[in-house]
Amino acid sequence: MLRFLAKRLVSGLSLLFVISTATYFLIYSSSSNIAINILGEGATPDQIKLKDAQLGLNQPLTTRYLHWLQHALTGNFGISWINNDSVVSEIARRLPVTLTLVLIAIALAALFATILGTLAAVRGGWIDKCVQIGGVLGFAIPGFLLAILLIEFLAIKHHIFPATGWVKFGDSPYNWLRSITLPIVSLVLATVTSAAQQIRSAVKTVLERDFVRTLTSRGLSRREIILRHVLRSAAPTGLTVLSLQFIGMLGGTVIIEHIFALPGMGDLAVNATTSSDTPLIMGIVVFTVIIVIIVNLVVDLLNGWLNPKVRVQ
């Protein structure tokens, strides 16, 4: 297990290094004059020169990169060129918003997808048909469209939930719950049907295996077979699907955060990119890659716990 963890850690760090380096050089190769982007169209040549010096843009690119890397290794990602806040504080302020949405959405999606997928595989009939059709619709209908429809009915027409905004849990748990309900419902609806479809297929495959017939012939109840044995065997597929959807959601929350005006990471990433705020872009890339690495590691560990064969492999 320790060897496994060490291997994953090394490969994760290598991935982090490659992505962050490539991002750094790509940002600078595509940007023309960052000082003008920051100062605006009215900037004079003297102002531009001063800003370039303030931001270190008059130094060679490799020098700037090594300077950034040296500080990043100590957890210092610099100061946002636009907001003048430390990158770490900016991300620390925004990350909980996105993680709250994504974690709750993925937990709910996992719960409902497992229930629906299992029912569809076990009972078949109209539930199965609904899940299959829902899977197609889930791919076809974008999440932001669902969000707009939910806002129209539940926020504008009936004032049940707020149309925009984020309330901190500490300020008012009740209003926090109201502010996250519609964004989370949008995210769940967009992912639950496709996840249910995948889990349905995995459960159906396991149900056709010999060991299920054996357990049935030994007199175990259908419920026990499904809950204790079938789901456990089908879990790796479900975990993989959900982990991919989690990672997809991290990027996919951009539109949801924009529509609901939520101060999350997606919103931050878009603003940082359009403003050419390089320290912030680099901080976001690094933190996102770290989250992806952690998610993949957790999924691997869970798969190993669920399925001893994986541990041997």
Place this chain on the structure above:
Amino acid sequence: MNSKRKLGALLSAPLALVFSLVGVSSSHAAAPTLTIGSMTDIKSWDPSQAHLGHMVPMYQAAYDTFFLRDSSGNIQPDLVKSWRWDATNLNLQMQLQSGVKFTDGESWDSAAAVANLDNNRKGNGPDAAQLSAITSETIDGPLALTVHLQSVNPALLTYLAGSSGFVGAPKLLGTPALAAAPVGTGAYIYNAAASSKGSKYVFTANPNYWNKSEQKFSSVTFLVLLDITARLNALVSGQVDATLLSVQTAPAAKAAGLTLHENFTDVSNIQLFDRAGAKIKALGDVRVRQAMNYAIDRAALLKADQNGIGAATEQMFGPNSGAYLASLDSAYPYDPAKAKALLAAAGYPKLTIPMPDISFNDPTLQAFLTQYYAAVGITIQWVSGSPANYVSDQKSGKDAASWFQLFQGSPWEEIQLIAAPNATWNVFGSTDPKIARYITQIQDNPKQINTYATQINQELVSQAWYVPLFRLSQQFFTGSHVTVVPEPAQAVPSLFNYSPVA
């Protein structure tokens, strides 16, 4: 308990929760409050980092300015009670308001005025260049000072009534503390505890405000709503009292019974930077530039691109500028035959002009421009680039022509934006002897600025330095609890122009 009862019990709890989430619509407090949806976020609260346009009302909550522009655009006293230019128009004597204090206890006096002028002109902010004519200040008394200029600047009072005139607590100027939270003499005090950076900024009424008539709300909140759909939803659902929408979303707001306060601040235009023909020889010929003006059906373009909302125009100066001539709006009527004749006479029956791609911003406009110019023999070669670098790429001088949307301000602001040799958008440094002469005459006789600016306007039109298309209508809406009077040449209304509706 049988399984159906178990199921009922299991479902009743979440159902109870769902029903308990039925929200009550927000009711307004007994004292009127104001919530504005802002399409931009504040980067720094330091007054030196303020920028004209959409973030002005946010700064206005905590900061007063040296002067005030009223809803007609006229300069009025604010922190400066009275003022006088000397005969050279290079020295501005100011008498300051007495009895004004910053919310950190410091006093507003001539030392504070000097500190703020120096901070705003040296802070390397986006509008620092507006005060570049100021060389120094002299303190004449506790509430009196003189500002010295190296060259005549007829727009100085306008600048000091706007983004270059915000006044912060002197001891905090340039510090991270002021960048994080504003401290001024303004009508409202920043409530950091209730605010959330990037999302919501809350201000409560300053109990010691020196100008009570301008303080009409018990609190002012700005919600940062960068997305236009979010702004529309927030306004229609009553979360905000006022916000800027667009010509596309305006019908939905009108259908919801919201009130439109229309204002015109920008002009959509094609900038023909290369008037000397350095990169594209053809653009050096005035007949080619005039042809590019005749080739466009502005009325049809306005209908297609802006739902007919706005005003077709053939001049860069706006109607409120003092330099506007109604006759110039028929200088280049739509005439493709004339455009072709001019191009042929100039020796360019077929011409290719590269321009930066604008499909990321306005694909309709790009499609129509392509079509109009193709009809007269001009092929526009749209060159892809990063939207984030659109402005800096234009300023770099690599494009001979490009589309943009420019502010229409007071005459001197406009001259410094589009006409002077070193104007912000005179990227290739084009010169014209008549324009140069009129600029000199303005500096010699600032009181005659409208007369000479009108001449500059006429010269710009006859020389076709630009292809103005239409003036853009700012679609600013309010709900039922507030009303507002927009002022000319400002993208969104000033905070002090809002009033509660009884």
